[in-house]
Amino acid sequence: MIEDPLNTRDRSTPLRVLSRSDLATVPITPAAVVRAVEEAYLAFAAGDSDNPRKLSVANPDGWSVAYAMLGRDGRRRVVAMKTSYKFDPGHDRSTKRYYTTITLYDDTTGAPIAMMDCSRVGALRTPAVSALLVRETVRQDAESVLLIGTGTQGRNALPHLLAANPQLRKLMMYGTHPDGMEAVRENLAVHYPHAILETVEDPRAAASQADVVLATAGPGTEVAIESADLAPGSVAVLVGYGLAPSALIDADRVVATSAEQMTLTGTDMAGPDGVLRGVDAELPQILNRRAIARRSDDEKIFVYNSGLVLTDIAVAHALAERAIAQGRGTEVPLWD
Template identity: 40%
Template structure:
């Protein structure tokens, strides 16, 4: 981009308030994320796995990632800190940011809050899983009503516009209303019987938090359905699924501690999303397979979407520049 993000010695700050006013095109977000995953296979080691500190008593969760999106020559450094992730102490705190830089000029681009970016890239990944594994899907259920749950249906509709039955299951009235209001002109039904709703859904998105009170069981899934683990809520499907896919198997083994069986084992994963998108691996073996998708996200998509959001913000004249270096 010919325009300057910040003058030499300055750092451009893009907090949540400066991003909320930007108009995100969900179809464009899907394109950016899909392009990024397609490039992962041939771009070399540009998205190392996470470095994680995960306290066994769920006191806090911290992790960091670094990645490079080769398509936009953008480097990303991401840090996340969650305090009380299980919401057991009534003191939950979430703080995260990414720093992105232009790897063609060496210039910093921005320091960004990721409250908007994270759900965008995660929901786009879920939608790509859904389009690959259930291209003819007509019904979807979101389990969970937090930020991820509220973004899931709009992104699914961007990928699968023929969806005509949308349901949400959750326990918080405000969250349920937010999910219902997330898709203009479309009806979203609140499910009061999780088992029944799961049995009717082609796509089930597990977007609950650690404090989830009711989880989807494998036996409830109908033949040919897909369960995507975006947060919590569909763990039981993992071990009983007929076919398993993930964004990245190595990263999954680092981040999926709560999915392990009592003996610490994990069933094999059959395919990774980049290979599926490139046509090198199928998204399912048989039409009746119950497919489980592990959506762990990859920092390379943070880099790509960070650049996309930064360019939107630059065009809109948003953000604040401070003398930093």
């Protein structure tokens, strides 16, 4: 029997550093990512894990912002710290710098597991969360989805969405960057080679025909789907940009991964009076059946996808297991 490389670690084990290139090609299926994220939410809902509020500091001139997030996954027996730092003095892609890392510790042996670049973790975790949110809020007869945006989140959205919602057969995409649109198609084909993806020219018209609208566009998008553009009984998921505040204000029901996080990061969706509408149900409680997501087929549901460090921990741990088993990364005797 081959020993699990993570289970043989002890306090004398050097820290494994996993770079962006080390993690880029570690094989993991969308279904495995969705499963890891769901397990993290269920553990949190059961009280087995801890997810304290994030800390942040920002340059008073708006040049930079940094976050620190600590979490304990009680089922995986892993403690982790995630940090992120964005330097963006000119709001220009050429000068913007963004670094995010996560460090994992084994809470059964006290051994360090890995310090990792977190870019791929976030690129996988967020669409997996969206997939679960859709699964819990969508009508049973739903079959169509409109993806808005073809950046990192847009490129990973559809494979994870289909892993949790295989009934979604009519796939539509709106984007403005040819390279991004091609990347969406290529990534979908890797996991679902027979899926058909239609490119649409009018996102508002397409939204009126979609059971699910997944808004993953960047802050520069000109798309802002209004409540009136959404079909009765539809689900509108906000990951980045692409939905107008009316999609939240006029919704029949509001679901979020975390109501607290939505109050911190969703302020641009406040109404004309400056008030941000409250959340009716959170995903962890929906998953463990303590809250109801959808009450009727004709409800329009607005969904807010924000980060929860426990989901980063789950995906990072899954990637670390696979990377270390393949001998990737560099061991650093940091504490010798």
